[in-house]
Amino acid sequence: MNNELKSFGNDISQQYILMLQDWVPANSSIAIAVEHSYIYFHPGHQDIQLKIGQQVMPGSIAEQVLRTHKKTDAILDNSLFNTPYYGIGYPISIQDKPAALVVILPSTFTMKKAEPFQFLTGKQEEEWNPVAISKISHIESLQKKTWFYVDKEQFKTGITLKELQLRLPPYFIRIHRSYIVNIHFIKKMARDLTSNFIITLTDGSELPVSQSYINNLRSALEF
Structure with missing residues (x-):
């Protein structure tokens, strides 16, 4: 330098x-x-x-x-x-x-700066749907857009993953650069063939857990 x-x-x-x-x-x-x-x-x-x-x-x-x-x-x-x-x-x-x-x-x-979101408004085609936060299983960042999922239905929001993380209730955990998961929808956790953690949700969706966020998950679920 x-x-x-x-x-x-x-x-x-x-x-x-x-x-x-x-x-x-x-x-x-x-x-x-x-x-x-x-x-x-x-x-x-x-x-x-x-x-x-x-x-x-x-x-x-x-x-x-x-x-x-x-x-x-x-x-x-x-x-x-x-x-x-x-x-x-x-x-x-x-x-x-x-x-x-x-x-x-x-x-x-x-x-301390803002209250947690109580609902998110998501877009499907030309409709906007307000959805209670507790019903959202996980949130994904994909192709520079943010999506959240309810009963396998996909909704788009203009709020970024990092912005959402500031305003989500504590039962939402960041597990990857691209995923935030609602722990109430986690069915099981296991390692894959490469020893990386994979989360399976109650709807059957499988989400990867990156090494950078594994401590988040361990701390929240105490395993």
């Missing part, structure tokens, strides 16, 4: 911290990424193991900001730092290079 860029980034970061102290909790973490790696990290109370020079991971807030050059927020995930987090990312520039400023807050902060 360019030492001059790192030093300059550190000076700029301290200025941002002074400004951010007026509106973010004192226990927030702050990270700055330039191009493809992090040049600064100010840890809060979260157990986030982020090091200077670490590469920006695909799907992270920083990666989305660097790719789109737009503000990114309402992200709740635990696949990137092994702990749930809520973050807001801002596009900035350091030495004429595109950069991302990311403020990371504990997940508890997010959950």
